[in-house]
Amino acid sequence: MLRTPGQIHGNEIFSRHPRRSFSWNPWGSSVSKRFPGRRLSLPRLGVLCAIVIALVAAGYFGVRNVQDVSVAATMPSAFSGYVDVTATPRFAFEDPAVPSAKAVVLSFVVADPKQGCTPSWGAAYSPDQAASDLDLDRRIARLRQLGGTAAVSFGGLINSELAVSCTDPNALAAAYRQIVDRYSLTTIDLDVEGPALADTAAADRRAHAIAALQKEHKANGKPLSVWLTLPADPNGLTADGRNMVARTLAGGVDLEGVNVMAMDFGGSKAASESMSQAASAAAEAAHNQLANLYHDAGTDLGSETLWRKLGVTVMIGQNDTAGEVFTLADAATINGFVTSKNLGRVSMWSMNRDRTCSPNYPDLSKVSDGCSGIDQGSQLFSATLANDVGLPTQAAAPSPTTSSATAAADDPSTSPYPVWNANAAYVAADRIVWHGSVYEAKWWTRGDVPDNPVLQGGATPWKLVGPVLPGDKPSPKATVAPGTFPQWVPEKSYHQGDRIMFDALAFEAKWWTQGDSPEAAIEGAADSPWAKLNASQLQAARPTAALP
Structure with a gap:
């Protein structure tokens, strides 16, 4: 059989080069042509493994980093x-x-x-x-x-x-x-x-x-x-x-x-x-x-x-x-x-x-x-x-709210404080209920609607304290038992510390006075010689508890 110059049958390779063998070449055919029949040395194999491991690790940590950023974004x-x-x-x-x-x-x-x-x-x-x-x-x-x-x-x-x-x-x-x-x-x-x-x-x-x-x-x-x-x-x-x-x-x-x-x-x-x-x-x-x-x-x-x-x-x-x-x-x-x-x-x-x-x-x-x-x-x-920092993202718990449409729900028998009365006079710190909310008087007031939508800040005599809560009950109102203090008499002289009754309320004289009606103190007059007794003072006077 005629052969062209250099042509060799495959089974003759091993016979002519008994010490050579084929080795796996991950670098592709081009490298095989440049380095025919060479085996990958151990150092080269180590480098290759290191590269592969690095690539795998980079991919793993890359995914971890993406996950980390993604999770953090929700917080x-x-x-x-x-x-x-x-x-x-x-x-x-x-x-x-x-x-x-x-x-x-x-x-x-x-x-x-x-x-x-x-x-x-x-x-x-x-x-x-x-x-x-x-x-x-x-x-x-x-x-x-x-x-x-x-x-x-x-x-x-x-x-x-x-x-x-x-x-x-x-x-x-x-x-x-x-x-x-x-x-x-x-x-x-x-x-x-x-x-x-x-x-x-x-x-x-x-x-x-x-x-x-x-x-x-x-x-x-x-x-x-x-x-x-x-x-x-x-x-x-x-x-x-x-x-x-x-x-x-x-x-x-x-x-x-x-x-x-x-x-x-x-x-x-x-x-x-x-x-x-x-x-x-x-x-x-x-x-x-x-x-x-x-x-x-x-x-x-x-x-x-x-x-x-x-x-x-x-x-x-x-x-x-x-x-x-x-x-x-x-x-x-x-x-x-x-x-x-x-x-x-x-x-x-x-x-x-x-x-x-x-x-x-x-x-x-x-x-x-x-x-x-x-x-x-x-x-x-x-x-x-707090600049450029938000508020907590947890949903606030629902709170009771009452619109003006439910004004009929203001029931004296269940409201924590008396329901507002347009004809009643209120002094500083008095509390009332109106349209499902509790208000506190900032000074003497009569006829001023607590939830007036127009008045702002210092123009309104009322401060909104908060909503009427489920389970609220009428607050006991401390009253002085009849005969605890004498009734006020216009002609009588009173000295500092004297206590009297007027309009079912108890008062104490701030200084000597005669003929000065406690009515001025009820209306919030700062120069009144009379001071309305607060709840702790009434408690010390052994009051009886009664509902408003």
Whole structure:
């Protein structure tokens, strides 16, 4: 058989080159033509494997990053300020001065001093007492009418947290449930500090009770968001704080996030470091700690998601630690940090303090419950911290509303206060019901319709307190039993402290008087020598209770 020059049968290749063999070539035919018959060396194979692994890893982490960003996008940043519910003077959170103040964290629910498994507000008011003495239920309803949201914080530094005092797991869960159900809460805050921070038994009880409550709410289609608030310094969470997060996760709580209290740094803050720099460092460190804590709990979260699960709370103005002052410039810096990192939450202690102290407050280096300790001018910390930050996205619980079309529902037998009467005269602090809402007189008034849609601000003598609530009952009206005080006599002289009756009302003389009718005091005259006795004074006079 004739062959062209160089032509070789296939079965002759091995006979002519017995030491050569074919090897797999991943680089394609072009490479095979350039390097015929060469095997891929081990170093080249290693490089190839490394490239393949890198490509696969890049693809995996790329998908993870997309998922991380996608999940984080569903968790926007939000501002909410703490309100000290029991502090005086009372802060009117139901009448926010600026839109940023419409999201509040009401503080603090703690254990009753005499009954460890019974919740109370600041160890001073039961929920029912808070409703009657502080009008808390109605004020929360009013805030929600205005589109605001209210969360409740359990714990705090002072008084005993429920999980510390209550060792009965069922009773503890019932105590948390009572508050969540009473105020129709969608978000709660667990502020753990002081001795409670190292109490591991209380931490486990708290976690199991809250996890059970979340499970109940989820089954009813009403998710309950839970924030864990812990002290921090520029190095992040303390060892006890990290342990608290770990135990809370291990107990089954689905944390909305961990909120670091970036305040009162003491020696942990360098002298050259500003309060905002220290707070930012605390958040940065906590972000890394949180990644490890979730990893140890069996969940790996992306960086963006972790920022959304982190909050920072600052103490505005003068801090408890001498020399530490959080300024408005610090607030602007923290706001920039929050918006750049997209933290899940930014808060402040407290809304009560967001104003300049009056000249009567003598020592600005001491913390006040009612002012910041710095000259704020017309600026508010709440507005600065909340700039470009939204309100909590949880749907506000429904609040009762009543339109003017249901005016017939104003029933004296069920209304908490007398129904407004156009012919009656009302003095400052008198309350009435009109068209399903409760109003309070700002000064003497007669014939002024409480829900006048035209009058604004100082032009109306009425302040809207909030809606009439389901279950409201007529408030007892303290009246003086006949004969408790003598009737007023125009011809008689009265001295300071003398008490009399006039028009079924009780009065006390402010100074010597004769012939001055108490009618002027009823109409709100400041120069009247008579002062109408208030409810506590009547109580001391042993009144009888009667319905209006």
